[in-house]
Amino acid sequence: MKKTIKDYDLGGKKVIIRCDFNVPVQNGIIKDESRIKASLKTIRYALKNNAKIILMSHLGRIKTEEDKQKYTLKPIAESLSKHLRKKIIFIDETHGPKLEKAIKNMKEKDIILIENTRFEDLNGKKESNNDKNLGQYWASLGDIFINDAFGTIHRSHASNLGIASNIPSGLGFLVESEIKKLTKLTKNPKKPYTIILGGSKVSDKIGVINNLITQADYILIGGGMAFTFLKAAGFGIGSSLCEKEKIPFCKEMLDKYSDKIILPIDVITATEIKENVQTNERFLGEIAEEEIGLDIGPKTVEVFKQYLDDCKTIFWNGPLGYFEIKAFSNGTKKIFDIIVQTKAYTVVGGGDTARAAVTFNYQDKVSHVSTGGGAALAYLEEKELPALSIINEK
Numbered sequence: 001m002k003k004t005i006k007d008y009d010l011g012g013k014k015v016i017i018r019c020d021f022n023v024p025v026q027n028g029i030i031k032d033e034s035r036i037k038a039s040l041k042t043i044r045y046a047l048k049n050n051a052k053i054i055l056m057s058h059l060g061r062i063k064t065e066e067d068k069q070k071y072t073l074k075p076i077a078e079s080l081s082k083h084l085r086k087k088i089i090f091i092d093e094t095h096g097p098k099l100e101k102a103i104k105n106m107k108e109k110d111i112i113l114i115e116n117t118r119f120e121d122l123n124g125k126k127e128s129n130n131d132k133n134l135g136q137y138w139a140s141l142g143d144i145f146i147n148d149a150f151g152t153i154h155r156s157h158a159s160n161l162g163i164a165s166n167i168p169s170g171l172g173f174l175v176e177s178e179i180k181k182l183t184k185l186t187k188n189p190k191k192p193y194t195i196i197l198g199g200s201k202v203s204d205k206i207g208v209i210n211n212l213i214t215q216a217d218y219i220l221i222g223g224g225m226a227f228t229f230l231k232a233a234g235f236g237i238g239s240s241l242c243e244k245e246k247i248p249f250c251k252e253m254l255d256k257y258s259d260k261i262i263l264p265i266d267v268i269t270a271t272e273i274k275e276n277v278q279t280n281e282r283f284l285g286e287i288a289e290e291e292i293g294l295d296i297g298p299k300t301v302e303v304f305k306q307y308l309d310d311c312k313t314i315f316w317n318g319p320l321g322y323f324e325i326k327a328f329s330n331g332t333k334k335i336f337d338i339i340v341q342t343k344a345y346t347v348v349g350g351g352d353t354a355r356a357a358v359t360f361n362y363q364d365k366v367s368h369v370s371t372g373g374g375a376a377l378a379y380l381e382e383k384e385l386p387a388l389s390i391i392n393e394k
């Protein structure tokens with residue numbers, strides 16, 4: 001068993017909490033605060049136990065100097081301050097004398113938020129490549145490291161693996177809870193167990209398909225990734241998304257698991273991806289060359305329903321259509337409607353699927369919405385998760 005924040009005496013200690021504040025921000029406005037809210041339990045616990053709290057997180061990808069303005073953590077500091085009703089000391093740098101001085105002057109219950117850890121990526125990708133010196137430097141700023149960033153638990157970064165390699169470590173409540181909830185899907189899930197996969201790419205889901213196909217009774221496939229499977233099955237897919245190099249994998253899966261993999265039988269198409277575009281309902285074999293398949297059709301929803309109604313466990317990753325545009329959101333919405341009516345243990349994982357759950361207001365009606373996309377898939381694939389493995393055992 002891994003140590004958690006509860007296994008440490010936090011009083012007067014400098015506690016570094018690696019959070020996942022990777023939230024959608026547009027022009028300085030946070031579009032979805034779910035991940036910030038999910039981090040509050042751990043922060044409040046550290047406050048109650050008189051820690052000196054140092055918060056770290058990444059946000060977006062930093063490739064140029066201009067990205068820094070777009071992805072500063074300043075709006076996160078304001079949001080945290082509002083939720084915790086407390087001043088957050090925001091330090092607009094990731095290393096240096098200003099940060100060190102602020103930490104030196106901390107009193108119990110003070111909270112410092114350090115600027116976006118990925119600012120260090122401009123400097124030879126030090127954060128994302130887990131630069132040894134950077135991990136050591138950040139670790140030197142604290143006494144205890146708590147990893148509460150589930151979204152990056154499958155990554156080897158300086159701000160998770162790097163710090164945890166140097167000082168005593170434990171898990172935060174969010175990571176602990178995510179693992180508990182996802183474990184129900186890997187350790188003897190209640191049957192029937194159906195997995196729904198969507199999103200744009202087959203390549204992101206190969207591991208999870210390979211690993212879960214033996215445990216699950218059915219895998220329902222929609223979204224952009226369904227078209228590579230449909231092409232592999234011999235259907236014309238017009239101008240829909242297709243990963244040509246993945247066709248052999250899809251063929252192999254369809255041959256081996258014809259009774260488990262369920263593909264769409266009809267789709268909604270259009271010639272352009274935009275609002276108010278003319279749409280068509282097409283059965284397989286009817287898709288014209290210039291048409292793009294952008295949602296599952298109503299008959300597919302009926303078919304998928306049959307595989308979901310009596311399920312005891314459901315895991316869903318990836319929207320079933322281009323749900324950001326209303327005309328292609330129906331399939332995703334209808335499947336939410338169906339799964340919330342079942343008695344199954346329902347877990348929705350992945351950034352986009354979680355976003356769809358929030359957009360259509362289903363987030364409180366499923367058993368669990370995971371805060372991690374790639375992380376949840378990696379956990380279900382039973383891959384080694386470096387930033388979890390490194391955490392001290394009890």
Ligand code: AMP
Pocket residue numbers: 198199200201204222223224225241293294295317318319320321322323324350352
């Ligand atoms: P992913 O990041 O691979 O999970 O993909 C999520 C994205 O896939 C969402 O932004 C959806 O809009 C998009 N998507 C879903 N269905 C389709 C489709 N049929 N064609 C193109 N994109 C799609």
